[in-house]
Amino acid sequence: MVEKHIKSLLYNHDCVIIPDFGGLIARYVPARISPVKHTLSPPSKMIAFNEKLVLNDGLLISTIAHQDQVSKADAQQRVAEFVHQAKASLQQEKRFELKEIGVFRYNAERRLVFEYQEADNMLEDSFGLPELSARPVKQEEPAVLRTLIKERQQELVEERQPLRRRIKRAYNVAAGLALAGLSVSALYFLSLQDEYNLSSLNPITVFTSGYTAPAAAQPERYADGYVPFTEEERVAYYADMLPASDAPEVAEDKTYEPEGSASITSGFEDTGFDTEDVAEEAIAATEDAAEEAPAHIIYTKDGRSYIISGGYARLENAEMGRAQLMEQGHEEVHILLPQPGSRLFRVALASFPSKEEAQASLTAYREKYGETLWVLNN
Known part of the structure; x- marks a missing residue:
């Protein structure tokens, strides 16, 4: 209750003395601008503390006696109990909080230090004034100018599209001409080689290049007295052209059987293999494992x-x-x-x-x- 009276007195007075503890002093703070937060704060009061102001001026005790309708002796007793509680909290917890006003602490020199916590604006002239946030003003272009800029951008896009198409078409034509020129140049250099003919471009010659063609003289169809080959001559001619085969001859009537095949078959027949026996053994193994488990x-x-x-x-x-x-x-x-x-x-x-x-x-x-x-x- 004493804290409530202290706060109400700070609204109307510049100094409130707490007997045997110290005095709270209110000073005027003008409006201020925060360059970091971009805020504008209204004028207010800032509370400070002076531990040397301990003499009782009667303001706090008289206010408590009048508002609570008690005697001055009772009011003084309440203030004394509040001061005792504050000092005990400072001794045990090293801090004492005066709600909605500030916090008391001891510094390294065992001097009482007060930290003001601004919650409400205690200046009556600034009652109801909020903290304003300053936002940068963005200058907008006129609507007519925005329309003209948008139309100009669309025209530039339309102009760039035909140019890109022309460049792409020219690139395709140049690539085609380059390929055609390379093909003609390759054919020309091939024609300069000795013993060049069109049959050298046949891919089958890659597989038949491992042997040499027979030196037998080929017949001339358009010569005088040309006589076609007989069937025996034709077979002999193509037999000389084909490469000799090194594959071993295998008898047609002989049937291949791997060694030991009979013994393998007989082995399975002698053992008397049965799937039911395997299933019974698997079930028995599972039961044995279950019996051995905890x-x-x-x-x-x-x-x-x-x-x-x-x-x-x-x-x-x-x-x-x-x-x-x-x-x-x-x-x-x-x-x-x-x-x-x-x-x-x-x-x-x-x-x-x-x-x-x-x-x-x-x-x-x-x-x-x-x-x-x-x-x-x-």
């Missing part, structure tokens, strides 16, 4: 209902959860491996033959271990 881990569906306390993504975390439950005094705790469509290892507090028995016991378990328990049918 008794608290349930691998397969057993038709029972379990009260689940939580699910874990890893088996190690599920073991830790089980250990915590056993430390709390619960003896029977199981871990159910993930079922099809799930990846969680579930920790079960209890198991029951049917779902009805598990639901009936769920309320009692929830009272002891929490409301997050639920029933899982395995």
Whole structure:
């Protein structure tokens, strides 16, 4: 309550003395401009503190006695209690906050320092004046000038498009002429070579260049007395042109059988291999693995209902959860491996033959271990 009276007095007075503590002094601050925030602040009051003003001038005590309708002795008692509370807070917390006015602290020299926190403008002449933000004014061009500039930009775009098309067309023509010139030059240089003919451009000659053609004289069709080849001569002529084959001859009637094939077949027949025996062995191996696993881990569906306390993504975390439950005094705790469509290892507090028995016991378990328990049918 004393803080409220101190603030109301600062609106109408320039100095408010708190007996045995110090005096708050209000001074006028003119309007100011912040070049960083670009704001304009109205005139106001700034509060300072002087710890040497400790003599009671009666202003604060008289105001409390008049407004609260108490005696001056009671008002003085309230002020004394406020001062005692402020000094105790400074000794213990090293600070004391005067709400909506400022904060008192001790500096390195153990002198009382006051930091003013401007919340409300305490100057009556500036009542209701807000802080103004100065925004830069952007000069806009006239509407007619903006229209002319937009039309000129559109004309420039339209002028650039035909120029680009002409450049592209000229580039295509130049590229075509360059390719044609290179092709003609290549043919010309090829014609200058010795023994040049058009058949050298045939790609099949690349594969047949590994052997030399036979030196047999070819017949001249247009010579006098030309006689065509017989069938035997034609076959002999083409046989000389074809390269000799180094492939070994294979008898037509001989059937190739790899060595040891009979022994491989007989081996399978003697063993009496059967898929049913393999399936039975796999099932037996799974059952042996389940028997060797810890008794608290349930691998397969057993038709029972379990009260689940939580699910874990890893088996190690599920073991830790089980250990915590056993430390709390619960003896029977199981871990159910993930079922099809799930990846969680579930920790079960209890198991029951049917779902009805598990639901009936769920309320009692929830009272002891929490409301997050639920029933899982395995």
